Amino acid sequence: MMSASLNKKLPLLLEQCLFSGTGFVVNIALAKSMGLELYGVYASLIIISYLLLSISQALVIQPMQIHVGKTTDDSSYRIVLIFLQCFLILVYFTFFFGAYLANTSLLAIGQEDLLPFLLYLAFFLGYDFYRKYFLATAQLITALIIAAAFALSTIGLLAFHLLSTASTDLNTYLYLLAAGQLPSIIIATVVYWRSVALPDLQAIKRYFKIHIIDGQWLLYAAITQWFSGNLYVMASGLLIGLEALGALRFVQSLFGLVNILLQTIENYVLPQLSKAYQVSLQHCYRAFQSALGVYQMIILAGLGVLFLFAGQVLRFAGSAEFVPYAYVLRGMVVLYAIIILAYPVRLLIRVTELNRSYFVAYLISFAFSLISYQFLLTHFGVTGAVIGLIGNQLILQATWLIVLKKNQFNVWKLYIS
Known part of the structure; x- marks a missing residue:
């Protein structure tokens, strides 16, 4: 039984290792080859890309994760999904070109970098x-x-470039990263478009209601979540200096693999949990325990190692100058332990489609960030940023627990049968 379960999940684990490992390697290579200033410009583009990605996920991906297991006509649903995704990409392109023609400096890049950035953005969103x-x-x-x-082409192109030339132009790197995603985009497109069918008018209306009307709360939550998660980081550079900002960003980057792992688990288990919820609530509770228990224990064990050996990890991953910030790493471990332990609560909110409550929780946490960030950063420095992030997470979980209790869900059954 256990062997069969592991064999079934092995492709998921391998995919996760390839995807997150490639991103990790590329980030290190770019940081070392670009230099701090150019990497800072690149990082600003990535932050913007992730904001746009969060919008696309709210309107396209997240509703799809819930409803793809319910639809009886996947062939027509795929047409609507790809249309929505391409439409959003077109909106993004129009926005950036309009801003460029209006001479509005939304991006810290020159004219020669705009086209490669948009090309990278399109492939980045398409691959996701x-x-x-x-x-x-x-x-x-x-x-x-x-x-x-994706891994072979991206790492191969980047390695070839770094070994063959000393060019460090931003547009060159953007073209390379876009080209690295092209083979996977081609393969995925061929598979995705097999046996598709045009939907009828009623199906189109039904799908659009799911993604546009029902997805609006997810959109509000995504934007609020993005600002809530980035406010302390953005403000720390202004209030407590670049050294503390660098330490915080470096420590956050160490948890990038955990973030991607959580996203991958959610992408895989959410449709299964949604199907279980359609059967019965008790069946859904059992599905939560079987689907998430092992993942939670593995991640918590890894976090325990990080907490115990924080100084050594920072010395190995960075350098000796990061070791004094071991307390920041330990604080982030506490934050992620809270996230992991309460992860079933978040997923139950998603499965039951309490999207308005999902948004309201992030809105409350964002309000807490706005009220507290200046006090926490001014009086406690980078520790204040970690305290604020932990406070945000506790507010989210408390709000969701209240909502679930109000809707008569037995949250303890997510953990104990």
Whole structure:
């Protein structure tokens, strides 16, 4: 039984290793080759890309994860999904071109970098769309194949460039990163478009209601969540100096793999939990325990190692100058332990489609950030940033628990049968 379960989940784990490992390696290579100033410009583009990604996920990906297991006509649903994704990309392009023509400096890049950035953005969003779809529909082998293509082409192109030339232009790197995603985009497109069918008018109306009307609370939550999560980081550079900001960003980067792992688990288990919820609430409770228990224990064990050996980890991953900030790493471990322990609560909110409550919780946490960030950063420095992030998470979980209790859900059954 255990062996069969591991064999079934092996492609998911391999896909996760390829995807997150590639991102980790590319980030290190870019930071070392670009230099601090150019990497800072690149990082600002990535932050903007993730804001746009969060919008796309709210309107396209997240509703799809819930409803793809319910639809009886996946072939027509795929047409609507790809149309929505392409429409959003077109909106983003129009916005940036309009800002450029109006001479509005929204991006810290020159004219020569705009086109490669938009090309990178389109492929970045396209790859994420295909990846999340194949994971949500349990097409794990396909997801693994496109992850392998992404890893080989991206690392190969970047390694060839770094070994063959000393050029460090931003547009060159953006073109390379875009080209690295092209093989996986081609493979995914071929698989995705097999046996598609045009939806009828009633189906189009039904799908649009799901993604536009029902997804609006997810959109509000995504934008609020983005600002809530980035406010302390953005303000720390202004209030407590670049050294503390660098330490905080470096420590956060060490948890990037955990973030991607959580996203991948959610992409895979959410459709299964949604199906279980359609059967019965008790069946859903049991599905939560079987789907999440092992993952939670593994991640918590890894966090325990980070807490115990924080100084050594910072010395190995960075340098001796980061060791005095070991307390920041330990604080972030506490934050992620809270996130992992309460993860079933978040997923139950998603499965039961309490999207308004999902948004309200993030709105309350964002209000807490706005009220507290200046006091915490001014009086406690980078420790204040960690305290604020932990406070945000506790507010989220408390709000969701109140909502679930009000709707008569037995939250303890998510953990104990």
